[in-house]
Amino acid sequence: MxxxxxxxxxxxxxxxxxxxxxxxxxxxxxxxxxxxxxxxxxxxxxxxxxHTAAHVQRVITEEWGTGLIRSWNDAGWFAKPRTVGDRIAPLIGADAGEVVLGDSTSASLFQATVAAVRLRPGRRVIVAERGNFPTDLYMLEAVQELLGGGTPLERRLISDDGPTLDDVLDEHVAVVVLTQVDYRTGRMHDMAEVTRKVHAAGALVVWDLCHSAGAVPIDLNGADADFAVGCTYKYLNGGPGSPSFIWAATRHHDAARPALTGWHGHARPFDFTVDYAPAPGIERFRVGTPQLLSVAGLEASLDIWDDVxxxxxxxxxxxxxxxxxxxxxxxxxxxxxxxxxxxxxxxxxxxxxxxxxxxxxxxxxxxxxxxxxxxxxxxxxxxxxxxxxxxxxxxxxxxxxxxxxxxxxxxxxxxxxxxxxxxx
Ligand SMILES: Cc1ncc(COP(=O)(O)O)c(C=O)c1O
Known part of the structure; x- marks a missing residue:
């Protein structure tokens, strides 16, 4: 119209x-x-x-109240970050097995960006947007510090008024971190076009989908993107504090080394070994015990999204x-x-x-x-x-x-x- x-x-x-x-x-x-x-x-x-209240109530009274510790197996609690991730996948153009629930978007951005930068050793620049939601920039400061080896990695900021992505991309750029839909103005990037430019410079892209998941059709695999994170409490209606999600393209799973190496991201968490061994696939991005009551709220809202x-x-x-x-x-x-x-x-x-x-x-x-x-x-x-x-x-x-x-x-x-x- x-x-x-x-x-x-x-x-x-x-x-x-x-x-x-x-x-x-x-x-x-x-x-x-x-x-x-x-x-x-x-x-x-x-x-x-x-129906969220009734669903969360059932998880509390039945799965927690009656099932108790048995629910980790019987109600599929341990697998939830992956199984619920699989239900988010169609909304973002991802395949099953490519999405896992995280903690907050901030923590997930850190988790994904560290993995991305590590996939481009020797490159010392992170590109971000001045208009990114500030937490993204704050988390990137920590990434710059952590991976800089004594001297923080360089940050180059682009904006709609310039400098543009074309101005700052070169062979030193490891990763570009952008929010697909700007939280202030609602301006949307062309994901496929930006990703193509980033790849042409030999870098990787991390997308923040907070204002696009459930708001616009997203095709991460179609755009050939590398990593993405997003929240579920906005357009996805998961409820206040519902968990974030992390997506990584399958081609990066085996080589990815996320920032936080918690036991839920271990290959065999119940072997309780002294040394860390990453889980195969996207599950290596998991950290610790998922917030299962928040996950229950998200599951209820995804019942609606399944029909949309x-x-x-x-x-x-x-x-x-x-x-x-x-x-x-x-x-x-x-x-x-x-x-x-x-x-x-x-x-x-x-x-x-x-x-x-x-x-x-x-x-x-x-x-x-x-x-x-x-x-x-x-x-x-x-x-x-x-x-x-x-x-x-x-x-x-x-x-x-x-x-x-x-x-x-x-x-x-x-x-x-x-x-x-x-x-x-
Ligand atoms: C684009 C964007 N990224 C990140 C965040 C913050 O996410 P969280 O509080 O889940 O860490 C927000 C919050 O509104 C946001 O709009």
């Missing part, structure tokens, strides 16, 4: 008509959406699937984001200057739209008070995540209505909206 095709006749009835013909609309019933809330922050924390066609998700996601931007363009920008910073070109856009406003924090707090939940990223961006499984077209219309009112009345200027919580 083009922006112009939506513009002429758009009104709330158009949106409800789109909902009526939306093949994904029935999915909304599978989630718990609180009354009076339009939730546009699934890019930060996904909504609770309706990512192409349908993408189609609706683009329509939702385009509708939102079109309404902002026509109803808000001419009066209050607020405008999208997210790319208009659909191939360059994830599933969120960010608007720039000088007092964005206060504007978002005023929106949240009125039941429209998005979030704020300093210094001046308000973010809206569009999650096709439970966001309707009418939600988009209603959210713009509320935003228009917040801007027109300038209620956001009231002092209570300026007080900052720890999490923005």
């Amino acid at each position: 083009s922006t112009t095709s939506l513009r002429p006749a758009i009104d709330r009835a158009t949106c409800t008509a789109l909902d009526e013909s939306d093949p994904l609309a029935p999915m909304r019933e599978r989630f718990v959406l609180p009354d009076g809330v339009i939730y546009l922050d699934g890019n930060s924390l996904g909504v609770l699937p309706r 066609d990512m192409e349908a998700v993408r189609e609706k996601s683009l329509r939702l984001t385009e509708l939102f931007m079109s309404l902002v363009d026509t109803r808000l920008t001419p009066h209050w200057g607020i405008e999208p910073v997210t790319p208009r070109e659909s191939v360059r856009r994830g599933s969120q739209v960010s608007l720039r406003h000088e007092d964005g924090y206060a504007v978002m707090q005023a929106l949240i008070e009125r039941g429209v939940i998005g979030d704020f990223r300093a210094p001046d961006l308000i973010r809206f995540g569009f999650t096709p499984l439970y966001t309707s077209y009418a939600d988009v219309w209603d959210a713009v209505d509320v935003l228009e009112d917040v801007l027109r009345t300038e209620i956001w200027r009231e002092p209570r909206f300026a007080r900052r919580g720890t999490v923005t």
Whole structure:
């Protein structure tokens, strides 16, 4: 759908008509959406699937309460990081046996990047993006220090304003670490094209998929990528603190030496040998005891994803984001200057739209008070995540209505909206 095709006749009835013909609309019933809330922050924390509580309850009472230690074998606890990884695989263009659950994305990025750098001995440069989520850059500092042999590895930062990837790639680059969909702007990289350039320079690529897993179709193997990590608490709805995942291309499994060599990544953990021997395949990226209650939350949400066609998700996601931007363009920008910073070109856009406003924090707090939940990223961006499984077209219309009112009345200027919580 083009922006112009939506513009002429758009009104709330158009949106409800789109909902009526939306093949994904029935999915909304599978989630718990609180009354009076339009939730546009699934890019930060996904909504609770309706059957998660019962599933987690069952794991607690039956598998833990009754099964006790037997559940490590009987309920497949020990294998969970791999078996649940196999259920994530189709969502990211990976094969079975290529994905394993990790701890946090930060820890998994460290785990994967150390393995990647070690596969390019003698090369002393890591390329990253200035706009990467900061934890990625912080973890890379540790990698630079750890693998530098006394002098930290060099870091080269690229950005949309330059220097570009082409500017910094050369024969010294070991690894390029990029986030596919930018957490601030929603701008999406062309994974296949970037990976091709990185490989042409003889380097490897590590993708952070936090804002793309469950948001856009991903084809890691099709793109010939090397490593990837991501979280499961955003678009995948695994719940607060649900585990990260690590993917490594099969061709790297045997040679990969991850940073952390815990017993769950050992070839024979229950031999309890003194020396470490890496497990074959992706399981060598495991570290210690998995957080099984969090894994249970993720399993419940994957029951929904098992039934979802990512192409349908993408189609609706683009329509939702385009509708939102079109309404902002026509109803808000001419009066209050607020405008999208997210790319208009659909191939360059994830599933969120960010608007720039000088007092964005206060504007978002005023929106949240009125039941429209998005979030704020300093210094001046308000973010809206569009999650096709439970966001309707009418939600988009209603959210713009509320935003228009917040801007027109300038209620956001009231002092209570300026007080900052720890999490923005
Ligand atoms: C792109 C990206 N990478 C990493 C993280 C942080 O991940 P974690 O807190 O799971 O370590 C986030 C969090 O929002 C993120 O957006």
